[in-house]
Amino acid sequence: MVQYNIALIGFGGVNRALAQLVAERNEQWQAELGFRLNIVAVTDLNLGSVVSANGIDPRTLVETKFETGGFAKLSGGSAEADNEKVIRHAPADIVAEATFTNPDSGEPAVSHCRWALESGKHVVTTNKGPVALAAAELKMLARRHHVAFEYEGAVMSGTPVIRMAKTTLAGAGLTGFEGILNGTSNFVLGRMEAALGFSAAVSEAQAMGYAEADPTADVEGYDVRLKVVILANELLGGALKPADVSCKGISSLTVSDIETAAEDGCRWKLIGSAARDENGRIEASVAPRRLALDHPLAAVSGATNAISLRTDLLGAVTVTGPGAGRVETAYALLSDIVAIHRAEPARTTKETAE
Ligand SMILES: NC(=O)C1=CN([C@@H]2O[C@H](COP(=O)(O)OP(=O)(O)OC[C@H]3O[C@@H](n4cnc5c(N)ncnc54)[C@H](O)[C@@H]3O)[C@@H](O)[C@H]2O)C=CC1
Ligand SMILES: N[C@@H](CC=O)C(=O)O
Numbered sequence: 226m227v228q229y230n231i232a233l234i235g236f237g238g239v240n241r242a243l244a245q246l247v248a249e250r251n252e253q254w255q256a257e258l259g260f261r262l263n264i265v266a267v268t269d270l271n272l273g274s275v276v277s278a279n280g281i282d283p284r285t286l287v288e289t290k291f292e293t294g295g296f297a298k299l300s301g302g303s304a305e306a307d308n309e310k311v312i313r314h315a316p317a318d319i320v321a322e323a324t325f326t327n328p329d330s331g332e333p334a335v336s337h338c339r340w341a342l343e344s345g346k347h348v349v350t351t352n353k354g355p356v357a358l359a360a361a362e363l364k365m366l367a368r369r370h371h372v373a374f375e376y377e378g379a380v381m382s383g384t385p386v387i388r389m390a391k392t393t394l395a396g397a398g399l400t401g402f403e404g405i406l407n408g409t410s411n412f413v414l415g416r417m418e419a420a421l422g423f424s425a426a427v428s429e430a431q432a433m434g435y436a437e438a439d440p441t442a443d444v445e446g447y448d449v450r451l452k453v454v455i456l457a458n459e460l461l462g463g464a465l466k467p468a469d470v471s472c473k474g475i476s477s478l479t480v481s482d483i484e485t486a487a488e489d490g491c492r493w494k495l496i497g498s499a500a501r502d503e504n505g506r507i508e509a510s511v512a513p514r515r516l517a518l519d520h521p522l523a524a525v526s527g528a529t530n531a532i533s534l535r536t537d538l539l540g541a542v543t544v545t546g547p548g549a550g551r552v553e554t555a556y557a558l559l560s561d562i563v564a565i566h567r568a569e570p571a572r573t574t575k576e577t578a579e
Pocket of ligand 1: 235239306322324325326382436437549553
């Protein structure tokens with residue numbers, strides 16, 4: 226039986242959903258994917274940390290109502306998150322980083338990834354900060370330590386974009402993209418179309434688990450800006466920083482703007498885009514746009530995202546699917562683990578007797 230020991234860093238919506246999936250689907254994964262997951266460590270700023278080489282029961286993790294510092298009550302638990310010690314020394318093969326995204330420095334998530342890679346552990350993350358702001362360093366560390374740095378969920382949650390474009394569209398001549406890349410703002414715009422106020426719509430998005438810890442990042446476009454940087458650098462060979470991407474969010478749009486657009490047969494959408502010109506220069510932006518209803522992105526509703534990848538050989542290839550959500554994003558972590566397993570199963574798997 227192949228089993229990966231996994232450490233969860235940050236125990237909010239996404240990693241909690243991953244623990245729930247482990248509780249429910251390990252047998253199915255073993256049969257279909259050829260491995261199972263064993264949670265050996267969890268840290269969270271509010272809850273503390275817990276480490277157990279034999280594994281922590283995922284049902285206990287998801288079903289217990291922990292108070293602040295509550296992991297101290299578990300065997301091997303502490304009220305302190307102690308991230309560096311846990312990441313460096315827990316007996317994990319894979320570290321799943323899902324703490325909050327810091328759009329300015331990427332910290333502390335960049336350090337979490339760095340500690341894991343330096344100690345020979347694979348990293349899977351949904352956190353946009355390390356990917357947008359420190360990908361070059363973290364990829365170099367991963368190569369040096371013969372481990373993987375995977376981050377499919379950093380863009381469009383569990384909907385495959387980064388790996389799909391890099392592998393399945395290799396050679397198609399990608400020259401640019403435009404898309405709806407933030408589930409919260411698209412959800413908010415839809416609720417405002419139904420005449421709900423801006424703040425109430427944002428509160429609904431928070432309750433659904435779509436929004437960032439600080440939803441300003443969603444509605445001011447900063448989250449999309451990080452995603453545009455990630456896609457431009459990963460898919461168009463850019464070396465963009467957030468400051469290279471002009472950025473405007475949806476917070477200045479009023480219900481009246483939205484009604485006027487509807488009267489004109491249009492709909493407001495927050496669009497992230499980038500294009501490479503013939504000199505190799507990349508222009509990238511984030512801005513609300515009034516789209517005619519027959520535009521391919523106009524019908525994308527709720528927390529759904531969509532991206533049109535412009536290619537030389539195929540024209541536009543459009544992918545649509547969930548752009549946010551706890552389980553949807555936890556699936557992205559699983560897809561990263563599947564990629565690690567398929568790439569080099571002999572490198573890190575632990576063969577244990579059944
Ligand atoms: N929720 C979603 O739909 C998506 C989320 N993401 C990203 O995934 C990450 C996790 O998202 P959620 O689980 O929804 O966020 P969340 O806010 O529900 O959970 C984050 C958890 O990290 C913990 N945390 C914060 N700083 C920490 C630290 N220094 N050490 C240990 N724990 C710390 C918090 O206490 C919280 O429990 C974020 O970076 C987010 O941007 C990416 C795609 C979609
Ligand atoms: N807050 C983000 C979550 C995914 O990145 C969003 O709403 O899209």
